[in-house]
Amino acid sequence: AQSVTQLGSHVSVSEGALVLLRCNYSSSVPPYLFWYVQYPNQGLQLLLKYTSAATLVKGINGFEAEFKKSETSFHLTKPSAHMSDAAEYFCAVTLNDYKLSFGAGTTVTVRA
């Protein structure tokens, strides 16, 4: 079975600072990995996905993530935080079983 663990349920960053959200996966075979963002009272928006084409994946809104097989990690980064980045972020994994398994989520607050 596949799963993901998100380290840190809350992250607080200053506007303009680096955003780093950590995700580690557990899978016996190469997985498909995703990052989603959720704003209050909204659904999930796909930020980026890893599908084995390239280890560094660029997404929307300036986010990117790097797949590191040796560390079983897929951390999400953004060089410079903006107030609009305040939201909850979810890492997700799937194999070929038609379902996504989500991490518990990380809430990001951005300080002015």
Next chain:
Amino acid sequence: KAGVTQTPRYLIKTRGQQVTLSCSPISGHRSVSWYQQTPGQGLQFLFEYFSETQRNKGNFPGRFSGRQFSNSRSEMNVSTLELGDSALYLCASSFEKPQHGAFFGQGTRLTVV
């Protein structure tokens, strides 16, 4: 291109009633998945449909059921509602399978009183 549309956005039901939620996927998408989101349990997979066939089902009681129509629209039904069924129900559509990328609707907020 229109996104995933879920109706209704909000519902209030009484314990013991049943409820039907609707999801219209992105045009051309044939895979539809349903998820339950609660503060305590997080995001949990309910079921996935493709071409009117359920391909996977999560660990939920039989009170939770779903179906998909020939136009790929999907419905989920919850019978004999319990207070613990209060949650945000999210529908996601994918081209053929979730690994292609799943796109979510705004969700239906169900409150059971």
